[in-house]
Amino acid sequence: MTLKDWTLPLIVLAAAAVLAPLPVVAGSYWMALLVNILMYATLATAWALFSGPTHYVSLATAAFFGLGAYTMAFLGEKLPLPLVYGVAALIGAVVATIVGLSTLRLSGVYFVIFTFGLAELVRQLVTWGEAKYGGTVGRFVFIDVTQQGIYWMLLGLLVLILLTGFAIQRSRLGWALRAIGEDETVARHAGIDTTVSKVAVFVVSATFMTVVGAIMAPRWTYIDPSIAFNPIISFQVLIMALLGGASRLYGPILGVVPLAILFEILQANFPNSFSILLGLAFLVIVYFVPNGIVGLIDQGRGAFIRATRRRPHPAE
Amino acid sequence: MQPLIELHGVSKSFGGLRAVDRLTATIRRGEVVGLVGPNGSGKTTALNLITGNLTADSGAIVFEGRSIERDGAHRITRAGIARTFQLVRVMPTMTLAENVAVGAMFGARPCGPAEAAERALPLLARVGLAARADERAASLTYIDQKRLELARALAAHPQLLLLDEWLAGLNPTELKEGIALIASLARDGLTIVMVEHVMDAIRALCTRCIVMNAGTKIAEGTPAQALADPGVIKAYLGDDDDA
Numbered sequence: 001m002t003l004k005d006w007t008l009p010l011i012v013l014a015a016a017a018v019l020a021p022l023p024v025v026a027g028s029y030w031m032a033l034l035v036n037i038l039m040y041a042t043l044a045t046a047w048a049l050f051s052g053p054t055h056y057v058s059l060a061t062a063a064f065f066g067l068g069a070y071t072m073a074f075l076g077e078k079l080p081l082p083l084v085y086g087v088a089a090l091i092g093a094v095v096a097t098i099v100g101l102s103t104l105r106l107s108g109v110y111f112v113i114f115t116f117g118l119a120e121l122v123r124q125l126v127t128w129g130e131a132k133y134g135g136t137v138g139r140f141v142f143i144d145v146t147q148q149g150i151y152w153m154l155l156g157l158l159v160l161i162l163l164t165g166f167a168i169q170r171s172r173l174g175w176a177l178r179a180i181g182e183d184e185t186v187a188r189h190a191g192i193d194t195t196v197s198k199v200a201v202f203v204v205s206a207t208f209m210t211v212v213g214a215i216m217a218p219r220w221t222y223i224d225p226s227i228a229f230n231p232i233i234s235f236q237v238l239i240m241a242l243l244g245g246a247s248r249l250y251g252p253i254l255g256v257v258p259l260a261i262l263f264e265i266l267q268a269n270f271p272n273s274f275s276i277l278l279g280l281a282f283l284v285i286v287y288f289v290p291n292g293i294v295g296l297i298d299q300g301r302g303a304f305i306r307a308t309r310r311r312p313h314p315a316e
Numbered sequence: 317m318q319p320l321i322e323l324h325g326v327s328k329s330f331g332g333l334r335a336v337d338r339l340t341a342t343i344r345r346g347e348v349v350g351l352v353g354p355n356g357s358g359k360t361t362a363l364n365l366i367t368g369n370l371t372a373d374s375g376a377i378v379f380e381g382r383s384i385e386r387d388g389a390h391r392i393t394r395a396g397i398a399r400t401f402q403l404v405r406v407m408p409t410m411t412l413a414e415n416v417a418v419g420a421m422f423g424a425r426p427c428g429p430a431e432a433a434e435r436a437l438p439l440l441a442r443v444g445l446a447a448r449a450d451e452r453a454a455s456l457t458y459i460d461q462k463r464l465e466l467a468r469a470l471a472a473h474p475q476l477l478l479l480d481e482w483l484a485g486l487n488p489t490e491l492k493e494g495i496a497l498i499a500s501l502a503r504d505g506l507t508i509v510m511v512e513h514v515m516d517a518i519r520a521l522c523t524r525c526i527v528m529n530a531g532t533k534i535a536e537g538t539p540a541q542a543l544a545d546p547g548v549i550k551a552y553l554g555d556d557d558d559a
């Protein structure tokens with residue numbers, strides 16, 4: 001492999017090394033913002049692992065995130081922390097396998113609606129279960145994890161997601177996903193087991209989302225189903241990934257940073273009209289930046305290459 | 317010659333329409349067989365049943381001695397059957413080389429991305445697209461997309477190649493080139509079944525012809541025999557007014 005092939009992992013590791021010491025200097029407001037950015041960066045990057053190449057738009061992010069948060073709420077005080085993250089990952093993987101096998105035969109808009117319905121179903125099930133057997137609406141999560149600890153875990157997880165995505169992209173599985181996104185019928189007739197390919201990466205993506213939920217739960221100290229399974233999480237992840245561009249591994253992060261900051265400002269200043277502004281942001285992005293920031297970069301680079309290529313051949 | 321693929325009483329209905337009705341046929345290794353018939357006679361449905369795009373309601377399809385009528389499309393491709401589509405299908409934002417590489421990677425002789433990229437280039441050259449290997453497939457004309465589809469099908473290392481009106485829409489020069497290309501594939505030992513309306517191509521290429529009408533086989537034989545069959549003429553042109 002050439003040096004160029006290793007550019008992305010090297011940049012990822014270098015960026016992580018630069019970002020790792022930030023908690024030492026950042027105040028608590030900035031830490032809160034950074035953790036928020038990292039939460040959405042991990043979720044949106046994990047989302048794009050699957051939805052980017054296949055173009056299957058999933059709205060189930062909140063379902064897996066909430067499962068992770070609830071795993072922490074139930075087991076956080078009973079098991080050692082690393083084990084809780086492991087259990088959350090396992091639960092995410094099992095649920096994603098079942099959901100994947102039953103839904104990934106659906107295509108297009110049916111898949112979108114199903115994933116949205118799934119998130120709502122899980123939320124209602126947890127609400128019902130808590131009321132009937134737990135006798136409670138929500139739960140306190142008193143786990144001794146500092147804001148810094150959450151920051152470092154999310155940063156580590158983001159590096160892991162990016163490196164996993166890098167490995168998938170270079171493998172036959174990555175090619176299979178791209179082919180599925182281009183034309184699923186062609187993919188099947190080219191010899192690709194589309195169901196296995198889709199389910200495999202859906203599971204990887206969902207597992208990461210579940211772990212993010214488990215990492216984030218202690219920060220909230222109190223969760224109930226409407227917080228942990230909030231459908232706004234799914235929509236925000238989608239809009240961030242779309243703004244950044246899901247066609248590149250690093251794309252979603254480019255959308256997360258500006259939008260997380262924008263949402264923070266909006267929520268602080270216009271708490272009552274936040275949903276309206278979120279909807280407007282959605283419309284503007286889909287209308288004006290359909291291929292995301294990554295698409296704009298590619299366009300710019302294409303124009304630059306054409307311009308520089310023409311110059312030495314004025315006769316053409 | 318031993319049979320490569322056999323269809324035994326294969327049927328497929330869509331609602332009340334019997335698109336393919338108890339079709340029985342045998343294709344032997346090394347043959348070039350034309351599958352002809354009027355529009356709506358079930359030719360493309362037959363190809364879709366063989367390649368696993370559709371599942372037969374009844375009947376058996378045996379490829380190299382193994383039943384494949386319940387297999388998914390990907391398993392059938394891996395077993396050694398590749399196809400092109402009547403309405404051309406390429407992977408539009410991938411380059412030509414990538415389109416063919418996908419065919420090589422997951423076909424009958426699977427390989428990794430690096431080897432697939434190497435295997436793609438000679439195949440693009442064979443269909444006359446080598447110079448455009450790094451362009452996006454969407455930028456090709458309809459005819460060139462058909463060539464690309466053929467290269468992708470060949471990349472899968474098939475033993476049986478199914479062409480669905482691959483020669484339709486070509487101008488006379490392109491048609492000549494296309495016929496020469498298919499003839500060269502046949503010389504290499506590839507077994508080919510072609511759904512085709514271009515009778516000149518059928519006469520030039522096919523050792524045998526199967527004629528379908530209303531889902532059933534109505535004639536079979538050399539192109540000259542099959543196309544002269546009274547039943548075939550009736551299927552294409554209808555009865556005399558005063559008959």
